[in-house]
Amino acid sequence: METRAFCSQSNVVIVAGKGGVGKTTVAATLALTAARCGLRTLLVDVEGTGSLPALFGRAGRLDYVATTLEPPGSDHAEITGRAVTPDDALVEYLDDHGLRRVSKRMATTGTLELVATAIPGIKDILVLGKIKQLEQAGAGTDLIVVDAPAAGHAVSFLATARGMLDAIGVGPIRSQSADVLELITDPERCQVMLVTLPEETPVNEAVETAFLLEDRAGVKLTPVVVNGLVPTLELSADSATAARDAGVGLSGQAAVALDAAASFRRRRQELQAAQVSRLAAELPLPQLHLPLLWTTDPGRAELGSLADELAGGIARLPPAAHQPVRATGVTSARP
Amino acid sequence: MIVCAGPGGVGKTTTAAAIAVHAAVCGRRACVVTIDPARRLADALGLATLDNDPRPVDGPWPAGGGLWALMLDTKSTFDDLVRRYASGPAQAEAILANRFYRNISGALSGTQEYMAVEKLFELHETDRFDLVVVDTPPTRQALDFLDAPRRLVRFLDNRIFRLLMMPTRAGLRAAGLATQLFLRTVSRVVGGEVVREALAFFSAFEGLEEGFRDRTDRVEALLRSPATGFVLVASPRAGATGEAVYFLERLEEAGVEVAAVVENRVLPHFGVPEELTSGKDAATRDPGGFGALIANAADLGRLASSEEHHIAVLAGRAPGADLVRVPYLDDEVHDMEGLLDVGRHLFTDRAGRRRDQPEPTPDPGER
Numbered sequence: 001m002e003t004r005a006f007c008s009q010s011n012v013v014i015v016a017g018k019g020g021v022g023k024t025t026v027a028a029t030l031a032l033t034a035a036r037c038g039l040r041t042l043l044v045d046v047e048g049t050g051s052l053p054a055l056f057g058r059a060g061r062l063d064y065v066a067t068t069l070e071p072p073g074s075d076h077a078e079i080t081g082r083a084v085t086p087d088d089a090l091v092e093y094l095d096d097h098g099l100r101r102v103s104k105r106m107a108t109t110g111t112l113e114l115v116a117t118a119i120p121g122i123k124d125i126l127v128l129g130k131i132k133q134l135e136q137a138g139a140g141t142d143l144i145v146v147d148a149p150a151a152g153h154a155v156s157f158l159a160t161a162r163g164m165l166d167a168i169g170v171g172p173i174r175s176q177s178a179d180v181l182e183l184i185t186d187p188e189r190c191q192v193m194l195v196t197l198p199e200e201t202p203v204n205e206a207v208e209t210a211f212l213l214e215d216r217a218g219v220k221l222t223p224v225v226v227n228g229l230v231p232t233l234e235l236s237a238d239s240a241t242a243a244r245d246a247g248v249g250l251s252g253q254a255a256v257a258l259d260a261a262a263s264f265r266r267r268r269q270e271l272q273a274a275q276v277s278r279l280a281a282e283l284p285l286p287q288l289h290l291p292l293l294w295t296t297d298p299g300r301a302e303l304g305s306l307a308d309e310l311a312g313g314i315a316r317l318p319p320a321a322h323q324p325v326r327a328t329g330v331t332s333a334r335p
Numbered sequence: 336m337i338v339c340a341g342p343g344g345v346g347k348t349t350t351a352a353a354i355a356v357h358a359a360v361c362g363r364r365a366c367v368v369t370i371d372p373a374r375r376l377a378d379a380l381g382l383a384t385l386d387n388d389p390r391p392v393d394g395p396w397p398a399g400g401g402l403w404a405l406m407l408d409t410k411s412t413f414d415d416l417v418r419r420y421a422s423g424p425a426q427a428e429a430i431l432a433n434r435f436y437r438n439i440s441g442a443l444s445g446t447q448e449y450m451a452v453e454k455l456f457e458l459h460e461t462d463r464f465d466l467v468v469v470d471t472p473p474t475r476q477a478l479d480f481l482d483a484p485r486r487l488v489r490f491l492d493n494r495i496f497r498l499l500m501m502p503t504r505a506g507l508r509a510a511g512l513a514t515q516l517f518l519r520t521v522s523r524v525v526g527g528e529v530v531r532e533a534l535a536f537f538s539a540f541e542g543l544e545e546g547f548r549d550r551t552d553r554v555e556a557l558l559r560s561p562a563t564g565f566v567l568v569a570s571p572r573a574g575a576t577g578e579a580v581y582f583l584e585r586l587e588e589a590g591v592e593v594a595a596v597v598e599n600r601v602l603p604h605f606g607v608p609e610e611l612t613s614g615k616d617a618a619t620r621d622p623g624g625f626g627a628l629i630a631n632a633a634d635l636g637r638l639a640s641s642e643e644h645h646i647a648v649l650a651g652r653a654p655g656a657d658l659v660r661v662p663y664l665d666d667e668v669h670d671m672e673g674l675l676d677v678g679r680h681l682f683t684d685r686a687g688r689r690r691d692q693p694e695p696t697p698d699p700g701e702r
């Protein structure tokens with residue numbers, strides 16, 4: 001599949017996955033990939049704690065006001081970033097509805113917390129409502145990539161709109177929910193990218209989340225991203241012989257160490273291969289693979305290589321749009 | 336008493352279970368309170384459903400030792416508290432049936448943290464166990480289990496709702512009117528039913544706050560007493576280290592000392608001589624056989640030193656704590672054998688000495 005076509009499938013891509021799977025890195029990688037095909041991309045952090053700026057070699061945190069993460073260049077469009085936290089979204093929402101005075105009071109008296117408790121999910125609706133507003137405004141942005149909340153929260157985050165419509169009879173929050181539901185169930189406007197690791201529990205959770213998201217939230221899923229794959233090496237089990245063949249002298253101690261390291265890598269390669277095929281068997285979604293980069297702190301250089309890998313994976317995808325995970329689901333009419 | 340704290344996704348639940356398993360093997364009566372364990376780990380501990388009572392777990396325990404486990408049921412722990420402090424069954428039922436209450440017990444951030452420490456306190460009071468290990472939910476932003484009890488009490492004390500209910504009791508019309516107006520506006524935004532439910536909850540809850548506040552004081556005292564040890568669980572990754580450092584700072588502020596720092600899933604060091612991997616031409620010499628072995632050692636070495644940096648940062652922030660490394664294990668921990676194995680790593684230092692000797696107690700949390 002062509003990279004630009006892949007990145008233009010919807011206006012919004014929500015990147016979701018369990019904590020620790022590298023969701024933020026994948027969101028940034030997708031943004032860079034899209035920017036490289038000329039799409040002006042906005043990265044949205046919904047928790048306000050993310051490490052997005054560090055991936056672009058920048059210090060600090062994202063703010064409610066959009067800032068540049070990567071200025072436009074000869075071979076890529078601009079990437080901007082902003083945080084959309086529930087509190088900020090609520091204050092803006094109330095301001096927009098002529099309730100500025102109340103918004104201050106709600107914040108200082110703890111009423112916001114009360115309202116959020118009375119209506120669990122209102123925070124999600126406010127955040128998604130703000131994302132919807134950004135999508136509708138469209139100005140200066142071709143693609144919005146959302147770094148979604150961690151853990152099992154992704155399902156409730158996206159299923160909230162439907163629940164809210166049932167719970168609230170009238171009022172602005174109800175119409176906001178209806179708008180959000182329209183956004184997330186329209187595959188031309190919004191899709192969800194699940195991220196997982198080639199390990200047992202993350203794979204289980206990805207499969208579970210995929211079905212729940214389709215059934216309960218009615219969202220369309222992009223191919224699933226398997227992150228942190230150890231690049232496969234053919235490793236000899238006998239380093240002493242291999243060294244001799246290569247004409248290198250090797251101490252006995254060094255040979256033992258090399259053998260242990262090789263055996264460790266082989267074992268991980270086997271385990272991850274098993275998990276990747278299990279994921280393929282249990283979740284009928286195409287996979288995009290991203291390699292482990294042998295560092296715990298990816299920066300701008302690593303992000304560049306990941307974007308290369310992602311583009312390569314996209315190129316290998318079949319051109320036709322993939323099917324929903326449930327054969328009975330609604331298929332997209334996208335060309 | 337041991338509290339396992341730390342960021343999400345680093346193996347807190349497994350660490351908590353392994354500590355309790357190890358204590359049981361050493362002949363102590365240990366109970367682990369888990370939150371949201373992975374399915375196979377839950378099976379290994381015999382935890383099929385949420386439960387509010389510790390269940391005995393089979394294992395190779397010597398005489399006098401034993402392991403109990405429970406999977407925290409936040410909602411029924413909260414229900415029990417309400418029943419305990421209600422003036423009678425009628426008040427308890429009125430609260431339990433209220434929709435606003437059901438949202439608090441299910442969805443208010445901090446409730447799960449509060450109930451985890453509440454359960455710890457309750458088990459401590461029963462005196463049934465020599466050691467209680469509690470897992471804590473993953474943190475989010477500026478909230479953790481230390482704040483949770485206070486926050487909840489503050490929430491239940493909400494001023495605006497107190498003011499709102501005062502006119503009926505004390506005749507403070509003026510305050511009442513302004514508040515009524517404010518509330519009408521809120522109703523317009525979120526719907527009147529929501530506000531009515533909340534009001535009904537706060538009037539039903541009348542009188543219980545004191546019991547809750549008193550209990551919170553005792554829970555906090557236990558958390559800060561020498562009987563409780565904190566184990567900070569982390570993993571040498573950028574995000575996890577940042578969160579763990581934040582945690583240490585919060586604990587310090589609260590006057591709580593961290594007894595041990597556990598670094599989970601640390602890449603093993605294989606001891607491949609550096610001159611083998613540092614030569615630029617090493618990997619290209621024979622890409623098929625020897626070169627691949629060298630490339631592998633270089634990859635693993637690079638990741639290991641990147642991890643060491645994180646471990647050093649965290650260790651530097653907690654100079655008084657024991658630093659424990661648990662290596663990256665072959666498979667996920669999902670059975671008793673795996674938990675025993677993690678326990679061995681937790682209580683054996685790098686030189687092979689056992690941490691649980693010669694001290695009479697095996698857990699790092701006790702002094």
